[in-house]
Amino acid sequence: xxxxKLSLFxxxxxxxxxxxxxxxxxxxxxxxxxxTFNILFAQLLKFIVPLLVLGLVTPAIYGLGKGAGKMLLIxxxxxxxxxxxxxxxAYGCSSAFLPNIIEPxxxxxxxxxxxxxxxxxxxxxxxxxxxxxxLCLSFMIGICCIYMKGDVLRRWFNEFGEVVKMTIEKAIxxxxxxxxxxxxxxMSAAGKIAAVMGSGAKVILTGVVLSILYLVVQYCIAGAxxxxxxxxxxxxxxPAYLTGFSICSSxxxxxxxxxxxxxxxxxxxxxxxxxxxxxxVHMCGSVxxxxxxxxxxxxxxxxPISFPLFLNFVLMLGVATVASPGVMSGVLxxxxxxxxxxxxxxxxxxxxxMTIYLALDGYxxxxxxxxxxxxxxxxxxxxxxxxx
Numbered sequence: 001x002x003x004x005k006l007s008l009f010x011x012x013x014x015x016x017x018x019x020x021x022x023x024x025x026x027x028x029x030x031x032x033x034x035x036t037f038n039i040l041f042a043q044l045l046k047f048i049v050p051l052l053v054l055g056l057v058t059p060a061i062y063g064l065g066k067g068a069g070k071m072l073l074i075x076x077x078x079x080x081x082x083x084x085x086x087x088x089x090a091y092g093c094s095s096a097f098l099p100n101i102i103e104p105x106x107x108x109x110x111x112x113x114x115x116x117x118x119x120x121x122x123x124x125x126x127x128x129x130x131x132x133x134x135l136c137l138s139f140m141i142g143i144c145c146i147y148m149k150g151d152v153l154r155r156w157f158n159e160f161g162e163v164v165k166m167t168i169e170k171a172i173x174x175x176x177x178x179x180x181x182x183x184x185x186x187m188s189a190a191g192k193i194a195a196v197m198g199s200g201a202k203v204i205l206t207g208v209v210l211s212i213l214y215l216v217v218q219y220c221i222a223g224a225x226x227x228x229x230x231x232x233x234x235x236x237x238x239p240a241y242l243t244g245f246s247i248c249s250s251x252x253x254x255x256x257x258x259x260x261x262x263x264x265x266x267x268x269x270x271x272x273x274x275x276x277x278x279x280x281v282h283m284c285g286s287v288x289x290x291x292x293x294x295x296x297x298x299x300x301x302x303x304p305i306s307f308p309l310f311l312n313f314v315l316m317l318g319v320a321t322v323a324s325p326g327v328m329s330g331v332l333x334x335x336x337x338x339x340x341x342x343x344x345x346x347x348x349x350x351x352x353x354m355t356i357y358l359a360l361d362g363y364x365x366x367x368x369x370x371x372x373x374x375x376x377x378x379x380x381x382x383x384x385x386x387x388x
Contacts, residue, residue, distance in 0.1 A: 015181035023188025034182035036119040043125040050134035055164035060273035061142025079282035086284035087314035090291035180246040211367040222378035245362035278372035285367020286331035
């Protein structure tokens, strides 16, 4: 019999279901073993992501020729506008809808207390540089290579990019479902489901629906520009969405997002340029989640947020989220200062917001990475010919 090969989507789906079920009955010893693997693989991801940016973005820049600088500005501008629009979309919808389903004072920060598991081994694998440094170095080398006559540096980065791709294809991608399985098992064993009950569950569900609706709008626009079926393209991005949902990190999902974007017919050069860049500057899903939760917390505390105040908040947040750490809840950590200084949140309100935000962290990064594919799809029409 021929060996049955499961697609990445099926593997991810199986990992999510089995992890959630096993976490309900698994002994603490087993969960700690899974946690140990989870920590080690997360360290490997943090190590490989800056190298992935260097190995893919640099050749993509000089491969685009003298239009790379223009493309860089356009991608960053589109990503920033998309992030701001996502926040305003979430503010308008949640301000109109949430008062109909929740009551003031209906949440308690007591839900923040959940069980935690310590790994048996906590091995650190420091990356050679952080992501922002890798991006800046990629831009510098790539743009300079456009105007340099020698091609030694180009050949070196082409081969280095192939090394990175091989590492991803042979090691990262095959182990990704196992990583997702251990993540879901730990979340289930920790009993975090209790933190999403009641009004918190309503707020989270509202955020999930808004993020999906925003993705539909994004792909309708991108599909119209590219001349492709937006719903077919959105379906092709489902593995990236599920992986982002499970891993809770936009940067760590770059390999999966790249594969899904290529499946939508986007050129390799544009994909290798846009996806790693957008993973650090396009945070539409995380901003939707943060905006929805902030509006809900402010309403339940009797201090609704005015539109001018929120506009100031989201404009600053869009800048602060650029190159947020490729770790769980990086956007939340970057926004705490703005919550208190601009929106006037008290420490208790911030703690309550973090409780709801962290109860189901995955749908923000899932929307982020799926939205990256929409930007790549729309821009591919304008930059494909130059890349080729």
